Amino acid sequence: MVSEQQPSAIEGAKVLMVGAGGIGCELLKTLALSGFRDIHIIDMDTIEVSNLNRQFLFRQSHVGQSKAKVARDAVLKFRPDISITSYHANVKDPDFNVDFFKQFNVVMNGLDNLDARRHVNRLCLAAVVPLIESGTTGFLGQVTVHIKGKTECYECQNKPAPKTYPVCTITSTPSKFVHCVVWAKDLLFAKLFGPKNQENDLNVRSSDSSSSSEQVEDVFEHKNGEEIEQYARKIFDHVFGYNIELALSNEDTWKSRGRPRPIYCKDVMPTEHVHQNGNQGRGSAAGDMASVSAMTTLGLKNPQDLWSLKENAAVFLEALKLFLSKREKEIGNLSFDKDDQLAVELVTAAANIRATSFGIPLHSLFETKGIAGNIVHAVATTNAVIAGLIVIEAIKVLENDVKNYRMTFCLEHSSNKMLLMPVEPFEANKSCYVCSETPLTLEINTHRSKLRDLVDKIVKAKLGMSSPLIMQESTLLYEVGDDLDEGEVANYAANLEKVLSELPSPVRGGTILTVEDLQQELKCSINIKHREEFDEEKEPDGMVLSGWTQAQAAEKNSKVSADNGASTSGASQAASTVPEDEDDDDDLQIILPPVPGKKRKLSDVTATSGVPSAAKEPKIKRKAEEINGDKDIVMLDDGNIVKKGEA
Ligand SMILES: Nc1ncnc2c1ncn2[C@@H]1O[C@H](COP(=O)(O)OP(=O)(O)OP(=O)(O)O)[C@@H](O)[C@H]1O
Numbered sequence: 001m002v003s004e005q006q007p008s009a010i011e012g013a014k015v016l017m018v019g020a021g022g023i024g025c026e027l028l029k030t031l032a033l034s035g036f037r038d039i040h041i042i043d044m045d046t047i048e049v050s051n052l053n054r055q056f057l058f059r060q061s062h063v064g065q066s067k068a069k070v071a072r073d074a075v076l077k078f079r080p081d082i083s084i085t086s087y088h089a090n091v092k093d094p095d096f097n098v099d100f101f102k103q104f105n106v107v108m109n110g111l112d113n114l115d116a117r118r119h120v121n122r123l124c125l126a127a128v129v130p131l132i133e134s135g136t137t138g139f140l141g142q143v144t145v146h147i148k149g150k151t152e153c154y155e156c157q158n159k160p161a162p163k164t165y166p167v168c169t170i171t172s173t174p175s176k177f178v179h180c181v182v183w184a185k186d187l188l189f190a191k192l193f194g195p196k197n198q199e200n201d202l203n204v205r206s207s208d209s210s211s212s213s214e215q216v217e218d219v220f221e222h223k224n225g226e227e228i229e230q231y232a233r234k235i236f237d238h239v240f241g242y243n244i245e246l247a248l249s250n251e252d253t254w255k256s257r258g259r260p261r262p263i264y265c266k267d268v269m270p271t272e273h274v275h276q277n278g279n280q281g282r283g284s285a286a287g288d289m290a291s292v293s294a295m296t297t298l299g300l301k302n303p304q305d306l307w308s309l310k311e312n313a314a315v316f317l318e319a320l321k322l323f324l325s326k327r328e329k330e331i332g333n334l335s336f337d338k339d340d341q342l343a344v345e346l347v348t349a350a351a352n353i354r355a356t357s358f359g360i361p362l363h364s365l366f367e368t369k370g371i372a373g374n375i376v377h378a379v380a381t382t383n384a385v386i387a388g389l390i391v392i393e394a395i396k397v398l399e400n401d402v403k404n405y406r407m408t409f410c411l412e413h414s415s416n417k418m419l420l421m422p423v424e425p426f427e428a429n430k431s432c433y434v435c436s437e438t439p440l441t442l443e444i445n446t447h448r449s450k451l452r453d454l455v456d457k458i459v460k461a462k463l464g465m466s467s468p469l470i471m472q473e474s475t476l477l478y479e480v481g482d483d484l485d486e487g488e489v490a491n492y493a494a495n496l497e498k499v500l501s502e503l504p505s506p507v508r509g510g511t512i513l514t515v516e517d518l519q520q521e522l523k524c525s526i527n528i529k530h531r532e533e534f535d536e537e538k539e540p541d542g543m544v545l546s547g548w549t550q551a552q553a554a555e556k557n558s559k560v561s562a563d564n565g566a567s568t569s570g571a572s573q574a575a576s577t578v579p580e581d582e583d584d585d586d587d588l589q590i591i592l593p594p595v596p597g598k599k600r601k602l603s604d605v606t607a608t609s610g611v612p613s614a615a616k617e618p619k620i621k622r623k624a625e626e627i628n629g630d631k632d633i634v635m636l637d638d639g640n641i642v643k644k645g646e647a
């Protein structure tokens with residue numbers, strides 16, 4: 001595929017890479033060795049020891065240094081004649097605006113989170129710069145090409161929602177270890193260390209009891225003067241003893257399942273023992289967060305060991321006490337982080353104690369960390385293959401070889417003897433609010449919901465805007481920015497706390513709001529529909545946004561997620577999730593639909609001057625198909641590789 005013209009197209013190109021991690025290191029090396037001479041690279045992170053096994057441009061001595069800079073320096077050693085510009089920064093910084101993006105011929109992502117990917121997608125659309133997007137998860141990976149007016153944008157297809165579990169399985173009837181981990185991480189950890197007064201299903205469970213809800217609140221509150229040891233034991237007894245007794249009192253639940261066993265602290269962990277082996281502070285100097293570890297204090301060394309119930313109880317109490325004594329300032333603002341040793345220790349111990357109650361096999365800290373952090377171990381070879389494919393697509397883009405653009409999926413098991421599946425890019429989704437002007441509809445209780453709810457749950461969380469501006473006709477209701485004067489800041493802060501119908505320019509059913517992010521140059525209209533009631537389980541946000549294709553992952557009466565939000569290495573577009581099935585195994589599984597359907601060619605898209613016509617082009621893109629008569633090549637339903645049973 002090398003042609004006479006390639007060298008000049010490549011040599012004259014100015015390209016931007018975002019992310020210098022697993023894919024990024026491979027990509028920078030491949031770009032440099034393929035003849036690219038002007039490469040810019042943004043990464044906000046510093047090098048960690050855990051990166052060294054696959055991010056081969058980095059060495060032990062680089063730990064703590066900027067990834068973008070070290071990657072640049074490493075590649076310049078073997079290609080000193082080219083220009084590499086590094087930025088140790090977040091791609092969402094305002095400096096990287098549309099004008100910044102306009103200087104590049106192509107942008108390539110090697111990111112690990114949806115938020116940054118969406119942001120780059122919007123800037124590329126606004127700057128009209130081609131984007132090559134990528135992701136890997138273990139052996140799975142994909143590379144997709146997004147060019148305004150020619151292909152779909154990164155957000156034309158919904159991204160899979162994280163796997164969710166029915167609330168009652170997590171709070172009352174766990175049957176797998178993952179249920180205990182989700183309980184420990186999303187309910188218990190969040191209740192102990194997250195924002196105060198949050199609605200939490202631990203409360204729901206407890207308030208089913210005859211005790212007043214006031215008493216329940218008191219259990220988690222660490223009162224002034226209450227000894228840490230006493231507090232830790234009280235929490236233990238409440239969540240592993242009392243709450244299980246409560247669950248048992250609902251006889252109907254246990255007619256067809258094994259009854260759980262309440263576990264009280266005194267039964268497994270006599271007071272004297274805790275005092276004797278308790279927090280002796282070994283290796284956990286105050287102020288040095290990384291070394292605060294219950295395992296270290298208790299002399300437990302191997303993270304792959306299975307702990308006994310007694311050891312789990314000791315770790316639970318010790319970890320809780322260490323949080324209260326050494327990390328007191330963080331309490332109220334913590335969310336579970338797989339890289340936080342003490343958090344993983346507490347969650348492992350809590351999940352194992354709960355698993356013991358329910359007769360579920362116990363797991364080591366190493367295994368629990370993988371489950372809780374949604375970790376799929378990175379495969380260096382997948383990253384290398386994906387980086388190679390990115391460069392191949394970048395070259396086609398630079399040569400305007402439109403007919404040969406491909407998205408390529410990298411599979412774990414061959415399908416029709418193929419491990420790499422090239423697929424013609426899809427046309428843009430006409431109802432995509434990002435790359436088309438389709439208005440959205442928001443059902444909301446305008447008498448109850450505040451502007452803050454709309455900003456946090458819809459504009460930021462769903463629409464992915466970081467610096468939003470909200471307008472009702474010509475009245476600005478909300479805006480963020482450095483250039484606001486004090487009066488404006490106070491005015492917008494006051495608006496946030498008002499219910500929609502009581503805003504200076506009231507928002508009611510029939511109102512059309514304009515929501516805009518100036519940095520992303522993205523603007524969309526939201527038609528407001530007033531609705532009185534929402535189903536707490538199915539519509540936990542108390543509002544429903546529609547107007548473009550909805551996420552397909554089944555919500556299944558659940559708001560408890562198995563994912564902590566940011567995927568690790570993120571073959572986000574390829575990796576879908578499935579609703580929980582009690583019978584599913586924990587293997588990754590790729591689901592290929594039957595070969596069907598009509599094929600859709602990119603040439604059809606370009607033939608309509610970049611405006612795909614629904615009449616000419618039936619909706620066939622979500623089906624597997626043959627391409628160019630090659631029967632060995634199929635594409636995936638929804639462009640998704642479905643990972644089964646991963647949590
Ligand atoms: N908003 C952002 N701006 C700049 N760089 C980003 C942004 N978001 C993510 N990145 C970078 O993208 C890279 C993704 O690389 P990778 O998936 O290998 O993750 P990692 O953090 O290096 O490894 P792991 O998550 O497995 O510990 C990281 O280096 C990360 O710093």
Ligand SMILES: [Zn+2]
Binds near residue numbers: 152154429
């Ligand atoms: Zn789109």
